[in-house]
Amino acid sequence: MAPPKIEINSYGEPSVFGLVFGQATLQHSVAVWDIWLGLSERLLDGRPQGGVKALCYHRALKFLRKANSLVFKVDLHCHSTASDGLLPAAEVARRALQNGVELFSLTDHDDLGGLSAARSVVNEAGAGFVTGVEVSIEWGGLQIHVLGFNFDAEDAALNAGLASIRSGRVNRAQRMAAELEKVGIPGCFEGAMRYAENPNLISRSHFARYLVEIGVCEDVRSVFESYIVPGKPGYVDHRWATLEESVNWITGAGGVASVAHPGRYKLTKSEMRRFLDEFKSVGGRAIEVVSGSHSAENVAVFSRIAREFSFMASCGSDYHGPGESYMELGALAPLPSDLVPVWKAF
Ligand SMILES: [Zn+2]
Ligand SMILES: [Zn+2]
Numbered sequence: 354m355a356p357p358k359i360e361i362n363s364y365g366e367p368s369v370f371g372l373v374f375g376q377a378t379l380q381h382s383v384a385v386w387d388i389w390l391g392l393s394e395r396l397l398d399g400r401p402q403g404g405v406k407a408l409c410y411h412r413a414l415k416f417l418r419k420a421n422s423l424v425f426k427v428d429l430h431c432h433s434t435a436s437d438g439l440l441p442a443a444e445v446a447r448r449a450l451q452n453g454v455e456l457f458s459l460t461d462h463d464d465l466g467g468l469s470a471a472r473s474v475v476n477e478a479g480a481g482f483v484t485g486v487e488v489s490i491e492w493g494g495l496q497i498h499v500l501g502f503n504f505d506a507e508d509a510a511l512n513a514g515l516a517s518i519r520s521g522r523v524n525r526a527q528r529m530a531a532e533l534e535k536v537g538i539p540g541c542f543e544g545a546m547r548y549a550e551n552p553n554l555i556s557r558s559h560f561a562r563y564l565v566e567i568g569v570c571e572d573v574r575s576v577f578e579s580y581i582v583p584g585k586p587g588y589v590d591h592r593w594a595t596l597e598e599s600v601n602w603i604t605g606a607g608g609v610a611s612v613a614h615p616g617r618y619k620l621t622k623s624e625m626r627r628f629l630d631e632f633k634s635v636g637g638r639a640i641e642v643v644s645g646s647h648s649a650e651n652v653a654v655f656s657r658i659a660r661e662f663s664f665m666a667s668c669g670s671d672y673h674g675p676g677e678s679y680m681e682l683g684a685l686a687p688l689p690s691d692l693v694p695v696w697k698a699f
Contacts, residue, residue, distance in 0.1 A: 633664070640655055
């Protein structure tokens with residue numbers, strides 16, 4: 354039978370019989386068609402003609418998900434008001450589903466408070482939900498983020514570890530405000546707190562929003578160039594978790610640890626390798642290859658690294674809210690097809 358007509362919908366996505374293949378390329382869609390035909394013939398005992406039409410899309414999709422991870426729309430990195438996102442967890446999950454995400458993880462900074470609300474929304478829609486968190490650690494004087502996936506959210510050691518990171522945040526915020534006052538910007542603690550739905554998760558993003566509000570900077574991105582980063586006004590040191598602690602908390606709770614947006618850290622090539630060696634030696638198994646804050650070059654570099662270190666690959670938009678993100682939920686390019694996606698381990 355000839356392949357079906359592949360149509361391009363208004364989002365530029367290829368679709369066959371109305372079944373959208375997300376960011377997959379046309380070539381992938383043709384491969385999917387082969388699988389689909391094979392499936393329909395098997396299900397319907399050699400009645401391919403009628404079979405294809407009769408095949409339930411959902412049933413086909415379920416099979417296709419297993420057979421070809423490329424047709425699967427995944428977003429495993431985003432934030433809600435449980436940390437520094439702008440939308441409540443349930444709304445973030447709904448938005449992801451509206452954008453066609455089929456496997457979703459909410460990864461708030463150092464807090465699991467949004468997981469159950471997000472999980473109910475995703476489960477109700479019949480999509481896949483994965484527990485997630487983004488742990489703030491310090492390594493070599495830099496703040497680095499380690500993602501955790503698919504862990505037991507009730508695990509006592511993980512919860513205690515995250516609580517220990519959170520408890521330092523309010524104190525850090527007060528010290529940041531004192532530093533900003535020294536350069537003539539008063540009232541930042543109260544101002545930033547107004548943006549923090551969860552006061553224990555007060556973060557630099559909340560300060561950034563306040564600095565934009567009072568006209569110190571034009572947008573959040575420029576705040577992170579001129580303020581509250583090392584060497585600039587308003588930055589203070591803070592003791593975060595260590596690399597080993599963060600990975601132990603995640604793996605101890607049955608999860609998988611992945612390095613978040615590795616392209617964002619100011620590490621030399623050799624420092625990056627040292628970091629990844631150490632990450633692997635303490636039990637880290639994945640790296641975020643496709644990220645809202647990665648360039649195409651970053652994707653190529655970290656794909657190579659994933660192959661070399663035998664890391665699985667994760668992907669996520671790092672969505673924080675409307676108007677504040679590099680990328681919309683679910684709007685990710687597919688992972689390079691030869692990499693092992695992290696969800697193989699879920
Ligand atoms: Zn991050
Ligand atoms: Zn993030």
